[in-house]
Amino acid sequence: MEETEGSQINEYTGVDLTSISDEELVKICNLELPQSTRAYKILIRRYEGLIYNTCLKLLNNVEDAEEVAQDTFIQLFHKLHQFEGRSSFKTWLYRIVHNYCKNRISKQIRHRKGKDAVKEHADHFFADSFDDREKTERSELVNNTLDQLKDRDKEIIVLKFMSGLTIEEIANVLELGLSATKMRLYRALDAFKIAFERLNKEQVK
């Protein structure tokens, strides 16, 4: 068995695991878990950053975002054998994220968690990582705009434009019909536009 730099060669089939599809990787995970977590870790690495960022946008709290992202991947570990391939793996994964985020938001409402922590974190992250003042300001404006929206509007915008899901995939995640999903997205974007333009004007002043 060879291990080339930056890739993992599957000792059974000689396949480079980092280059195969999610669905094929799931099959290998089901064969290898729990004895080997190698394929599972490759699967997590593909989505970890994106899932964490999605949770952060939806939950507005760093601690909650880390916990929910962690819970999602642990749920994946225990339930991967239940993935039947009826939808794409990405859709299935985001359905888990959606359910965990929904529960956490209910909990947040009960405990009234603040948004200041993620604001500080976001500013710090962008200022240090990108050193781009314009991007930081724009990011703050977008975050403030999202905060003005209803949770379900914010969620559909994040799923579409951050997580990169198609409308069909979003319909699957949210368990809505295609028309209902489109309507929800269009209304969310209308609300975003209005709030964005208002906040942009206030910022300019």
Add this chain to the structure above:
Amino acid sequence: MINDHTYQQEEVEFNKVFAKAGWAEIPLPNELRIQRIEEKALHELITKETIDFTFHSFGAVLGNFAAVFLSSNQPSPQDYKV
């Protein structure tokens, strides 16, 4: 109001807005978080299997005790011989 006809053009504009906010950049995975996920998942699996094994064994032991107890209480014909 956005509708099916206007959506495609609007989507392009929204993508630009979000791209300027850094949304288009693919975030790197955090290796420390991944490590914690793996450890916690394996820990949960071990805990679950230990509990399952303990209850299964406990149940089997209880069952055997019950069988011994019930069979020892059965009167045998010898008891009534005069």
